[in-house]
Amino acid sequence: MAELTGLAADLRADLAARGIDLDTGLRRRAEYSFDASNYRVPPLAVAFPRTVDDVVSIVRACTDRAVPITSRGGGTSLAGNAIGRGVVLDFSRHMAAVHSVDAAARTAVVEPGIVLTDLQKEVQLATDGAFTFAPDPSSKSRATVGGAIGNDACGNHSVRYGRTSDHVIALDLVTAGGHRLTATRNGVRATDPDDASAVAEAERIGTGLRDLADSHLAEFRLELGRIPRQVSGFHLANLLPENGFDVARALVGSEGTCAVIVAATVALVPVPPAAMLLCLGYRDLVDAARDNAMLLAYAPAAIEGIDSAIVDTMRHLRGADSVVGLPEGSAWLYVDLDGDDSAEVERRGAELVSKLRAAGRLVDARVVADPAERASLWRVREDGAGLSARLVEGGESWTGWEDSAVAPEQLADYLVDIKALLAEFHLTGVMYGHFGAGCMHIRINFDQRTEEGRDVMSRFIHRAAELCVRFGGSMSGEHGDGRARSSLLPLMYSPTVMSAFSRFKQLWDPATLLNPGSIVDPEPLLGSLALDGVDPRPWQTSFDLTPTSEVPVAPFVHAVQGCIGVGRCRASTGGVMCPSFRATGDEKDSTRGRARALQEMVRNSPTIADGWASEDVKESLDLCLSCKACSTDCPVGVDMATYKAEFLDHHYRGRIRPLSHYSLGWLPVWLRAAERSAPVVNKLTTGRLAKIAARLGGITPHRELPEFASRKQIRREVGSTSGNSTADVVLLADTFTRGFRPQVVGAAARVLEQAGLSSQCRSDACCGLTWISTGQLDRAKKTLTKAAELLDDGTDRPIVVLEPSCAAALRKDLPELVHTDAARRVAARVQSFAGAVLDHVAAGWQPSAALPEDVTVQTHCHEYAAFGAATQRKALQAVGVARVREATGCCGVAGNFGFENEHYDVSMQVAEQALAPALRATPDEAAVLTDGFSCHMQVRQLEPSRTSLHLAELLDPGRSRLFGSR
Incomplete structure (x- = not known):
């Protein structure tokens, strides 16, 4: 370790002198020890190059010291080819530009770090929707062009468009020796013809x-x-005379083992004007x-298959309603x-369905x-890939035999045999894949934590490889x-071809420094498994994280190891996750x-060895909203x-907490105190003392603090509906609503009354959310235990909670922190107000209040997640x-986060992801719902x-104010 530390320090100092930051921190190395595979390999350091010159400098510095180099894009590799022991080059952070789009030539020149969906959007924008970049692997919302080239990625529409290699025209490279070369469809040349050493290197390699x-x-x-999806090994058939000595395509699929890609010229394809999706239901995938x-x-563009296990897990x-549109069946x-x-496409579809019905399997x-x-x-x-990793019934499934392919016409027989092999080893496999290309993804319930389980895994994979080869796959x-x-490649290829692979690698990378261990001179199949050697300590937690099926590790370990690295949290669009990453673009966030x-913490590894006390883990969690x-x-x-919340609870035991944990974390207590003298408190928080008060509480001075409701206001809105213990509905005036927006309680009661329901308002129960979010779980459990006792009234009346975050805490956190039947009964009765409205409309109710035609709604993240x-x-x-205009994304405040001084800037960056643009697009006369x-x-x-209004205020039959007015 000391030798590596010295080497890392020397390398870092060398690159710092050239203006390049090399991150050798323990936390950073932990983040880049994994991709989406079964493997864990801590790197020496991580670099984020900004320019090609940076790449050249890093490569030359590493070569001088014999330090390996691994190129990385989105880190979504399922085979372990985006991790390495030397320096990891992450291109996704800075080298992610589209240099040009030429609609006439149908080409684009791009940097390796651009995400595939981002490239597709830019191409379609530049060509008025006429063209796109065809490869569309399932990870396209976070996988990069460089990664797609490295793996020769294909995707859902490869039946029509083939593999990435079919769309690569030229590759700009930095070789292991630091030379800049360009591989083309007919050879290799120096990128700069005036660079004599690069010219000589191109001639040698060519x-x-x-x-x-x-x-x-x-x-x-x-x-x-031999088959459409023969991706294993190097693609050396492209060097044959009949293929034009296509060096560019020969390098696609080389997994970063031959050169570092710094730019690519790719081909574009036209977007068909007419398309339709047929969904076909079957008894099984065979x-x-x-x-x-x-x-x-x-001639379909795609034929993709899934089974019921994945659908059930999604639901x-x-x-x-997360999966709609499926016909009858157990596989689709x-x-x-x-x-x-369009008419011709519809005719073909109808004819196809008719023939399938006649065949009898549909x-x-x-x-x-x-x-x-x-x-x-x-x-x-x-x-x-993710849905099949943790299924509804619990347990775990993993890659290992995940990516095999056969000729499409042999796929059914191959599936029969692979299922028989799984049964022989008493294993279960979840299957999905690219049926039209004969490519199957199978996640299997391997036990990688025990010696016996790893032996079974090894023997199965070798048998599966032999089976695949027998099918010519x-x-x-x-x-x-x-x-x-x-x-396993020697099972598939002759010694002569394996020797040719080694020669190809040696021509490009004589010192074998580029992604060593892949394709040529491989590391052992079960070497560096991430689940091997995990610390067996129990890791006691307050939250009940026990999985639904038995696993041989502590529940907290099982929970955090649920992340298998598919990286959907790195997507820049779709859903809400992960707002902090979308703000910073940093893997840490x-x-x-x-x-x-x-x-790494639960491994007790040298990378992060301080357990709950780890400052690195605290830093990693800091920007989690x-x-x-x-x-x-x-x-x-x-x-x-x-x-x-669990980490913070352990981390701060016996320690002084941040000021905001005492001010915002104990907000329910302060609110109860403030209501007695609200006018005085409001003057202090809006006057000259406001900034001083904010500083003392760890709160940003950049936000206007809300006005505290007085006891008189609260009694007027809450007190009038608090006594009816036989009412149809329990209306919970949570801490936030009671303390800041009591008028919402009155509005909600009137809406329920107009819907024909009596309500009993309760304001004596608290969900403990502020203590949960700041990791003060002992206090949270006491608060929730009391809430469960108060609300468990022997009825099954709905408990309608006006603040979505409080509703979510009572629905999800209550039974996980308080392990009683009362807690579970109360949690099952909780509804958000929007959920209650849906139920009442379904029963025939419609509001009497005049409603606007145009509403912008910011759905609270906790309602999004829990309801x-x-x-x-x-x-x-x-x-x-x-x-309805939706601002789909986190607002950026997220409870205490946006009020904390150190998080204000990120909070406002997060707001720009969805809420701020939606507000700018909202007319003044439209309603805004929060x-x-x-x-x-x-x-x-x-x-x-x-x-902005609460839904209850919008529907309030007694509402008088106009939309768009203050």
């Missing part, structure tokens, strides 16, 4: 590559490029695969048909015309070989980065807000609002002249 191809003509023709040949005869995580195919004419079929339904279905397929169909399959730090969006947006349901992403929008549509008090305060901060 001559060696021609000699390699000339001496292996037969082997390359017979063993390579039956679905039997229809492959019939489907392929209709469990995100609600029953999505078939995309497209063309130039259970049901439907055309999915609604865009929302299509998005819902594709979301299930795209989240398959490829062990990797799109994710590359990496650490997962490279050692992603849900994944935080989970990796926690995973505790929005809870990850608990539903993350395909494996990682709940970082809960893990953060459904669309609850607010559905409630507004149900009561007849014509136009059921969450945090969201309400952020609207006041962004647009002080604009009024």
